[in-house]
Amino acid sequence: MSDVPLAYPVPWLFIRDHAPTYGLKNASLETLKHVSFALLGPGSLPEHFPMTIGAGETAWLPIAGDDLARATTLVVRWRRDNDDEYLWRVVF
Template sequence: MQDVPLSYPVPWIFIRDHAPMYGLRNASLEPLKHVSLALIGPGSLPEHFPMAMSAGESVWVPIDGDDLARSTTLVVRWRRQNDDEYLWRCVF
């Protein structure tokens, strides 16, 4: 049986300072693959394909919507190099 770590720190920093452009930075020391973004609730996000992000790399996306902080959640999905899949929900 393989040892499974009990915890894994969220590798993301969500940058809200330049709304309606929002940034997502890979703050980990490892490349992440199959990174995708989705919204739960009202708001719009441009369609994009899953991407790979190197350690320290950022991506910027326009996210439009009224009062995103009240009713919308950003969901980030990614895979680590060992192919384990993770989801992170982030509010505005």
């Protein structure tokens, strides 16, 4: 047996249908804690506090910017119940 952890599927579904408000749905069966968001590039996102997002819940993010798909990346950060921290980069 190996002590290498099993792969962990990204728990998020990124919803682009309501731009310029984007949804980040927790598509997993677990509650994700200390969820925070940051933008890399010229877009803008209102300041927010880290949040908890339950299974099936969606966080709605108003993200402004011209041509986000060309130069902006959303970075999502969260913790699971075991306190492991994860990062996921989303492009528009």
